[in-house]
Amino acid sequence: MAHKAIILGTGPSGLTAAVYLARANMEPLVIEGPEPGGQLTLTTEVENYPGFPDGIMGPELMDNMKKQAQRFGAKFERGWVTDVDTSERPFKLSVDGLGELKAETVIVSTGASAKMLGIPGEKENMGKGVSTCATCDGFFFRDKKVLIIGGGDSAMEESNFLTKFASEVNVVHRRHELRASKIMQDRAKNNEKITWSLNKTPVEVISDGMKVSGLKVKDNDTGEEEVIEADGIFIAIGHNPNTEFLKGQVDTDENGYIQVTPGTTNTNIPGLFACGDVQDNKYRQAVTAAGTGCMAAMDAEKYLEGEVTIDWSQNLSS
Numbered sequence: 001m002a003h004k005a006i007i008l009g010t011g012p013s014g015l016t017a018a019v020y021l022a023r024a025n026m027e028p029l030v031i032e033g034p035e036p037g038g039q040l041t042l043t044t045e046v047e048n049y050p051g052f053p054d055g056i057m058g059p060e061l062m063d064n065m066k067k068q069a070q071r072f073g074a075k076f077e078r079g080w081v082t083d084v085d086t087s088e089r090p091f092k093l094s095v096d097g098l099g100e101l102k103a104e105t106v107i108v109s110t111g112a113s114a115k116m117l118g119i120p121g122e123k124e125n126m127g128k129g130v131s132t133c134a135t136c137d138g139f140f141f142r143d144k145k146v147l148i149i150g151g152g153d154s155a156m157e158e159s160n161f162l163t164k165f166a167s168e169v170n171v172v173h174r175r176h177e178l179r180a181s182k183i184m185q186d187r188a189k190n191n192e193k194i195t196w197s198l199n200k201t202p203v204e205v206i207s208d209g210m211k212v213s214g215l216k217v218k219d220n221d222t223g224e225e226e227v228i229e230a231d232g233i234f235i236a237i238g239h240n241p242n243t244e245f246l247k248g249q250v251d252t253d254e255n256g257y258i259q260v261t262p263g264t265t266n267t268n269i270p271g272l273f274a275c276g277d278v279q280d281n282k283y284r285q286a287v288t289a290a291g292t293g294c295m296a297a298m299d300a301e302k303y304l305e306g307e308v309t310i311d312w313s314q315n316l317s318s
Contacts, residue, residue: 002090002102003029005300007109008081009242011040012286013276014109015065016293017300022072024301029103030069030076031095039111039132039277040286047139049286061286081245086269105271105300108250108258109293110242112277112284117149117235121205129212130205130233134158135285138165141232147172147215149202150236156184158236163193170228172197172217197228205233241278250274257281265296273299 005021005028007014014030021028040046040058047055056064066076077098085092090102114132116122122130131137134148138161146166148159151173162169171188176199178185188194200217206227207213214229241256251259251268258274260266265273275292277284 002104003027004103004304005029005105005107006031006091006093006101006103007107009033009109009111009276009278010062010066010076011109011111011276011289012062012065013111013289013293013296014107015062015069016290017107017109017275017297018069018074019065019072020294020297021300022069022074024297025073026301026304028069028074028107029101030074031081031093031098032076032078033080033110039114045140046136046286048136084246084249084272086249086272089271091271105273105303107265107293107296107300108243108246108267108272108274108278109276109289109296110245110278112239112241112257112281114235114239115237117202117237119202119204121207122235125205125207125212125233128210129207129231130235132235133284134161134234134236137232137234138162141166143167144231145170145229146232146234147197147228147230148234148236149173149215150238151175151178151180152236152238153180153184154238155236156180156188158234159188159194160191162234163191166193166232168195169193170195170197170230172200172202172215172228174201174220175199239277239281239284241281243278253281255281265292265299271300271303273303 004026007017007028007030010032018028018030040062045055046058079095079097081095083094090104091106093101142165145168147170148155149172159169199220203218204216214227216227218225258279260279265275273296275296276289
């Protein structure tokens with residue numbers, strides 16, 4: 001028996017879609033991956049999500065969203081989607097731990113994973129001074145010294161943004177030359193709060209176990225190592241949208257982000273919708289992800305009601 005809707009991913013977009021579809025009596029099945037809650041579970045306090053004047057912990061916000069969806073009838077299963085067959089209806093999904101599932105509509109909200117350096121101390125200190133989102137966490141470093149690791153446009157943009165809060169922003173890049181566009185480089189170089197540590201390779205994040213105190217780097221010319229003191233380290237070397245399981249069936253841009261029809265969450269495959277960071281390489285915020293999750297649910301509901309003939313009296317929960 002086919003489900004009316006299967007949602008892949010449990011970040012703000014997937015959980016918002018689940019709330020909307022569950023309230024519409026669509027009985028959505030939500031597949032949780034290995035990191036339920038998405039990137040917000042890697043952060044500590046969230047202060048820029050509307051409705052929480054005193055802030056809220058990232059994991060708590062995600063848990064609340066899940067409970068809200070469950071309250072209206074959304075079902076959750078833990079699994080790992082390895083393949084989606086879009087060649088026929090209903091769609092067929094291969095899910096490790098669950099076997100084969102069928103769905104009339106699929107909402108892809110698998111997000112994008114920040115590229116990491118893979119150095120000691122990096123993963124352990126996420127939320128303790130290491131961050132991949134300046135917009136999310138910059139406020140916590142008011143009058144502090146921070147590092148930005150990266151040399152592209154996003155690194156320059158985040159460097160300028162962080163100067164609104166930090167006393168000094170030091171850009172660490174492993175080459176002499178930056179990859180960023182000239183206009184972004186000029187903007188950063190003209191900012192007196194930004195300093196530069198070029199041609200230096202990050203080696204290790206230094207911390208006392210509670211908070212970050214600096215970054216050990218190696219000079220690529222001399223091989224000498226030093227520790228650059230900092231209260232926070234922002235990694236800005238790009239993101240990878242989590243779309244491998246689609247195996248090229250869906251149109252994407254040159255960076256792998258799913259392309260949707262502007263103003264909708266429609267992909268090139270009818271009945272397959274994309275929301276959240278998996279189709280957004282610009283904003284990447286919890287609130288914008290949640291907004292597109294609402295859109296995806298409404299788009300899926302319209303698709304089901306207008307283009308798919310279903311016997312609504314059947315129990316489609318299995």
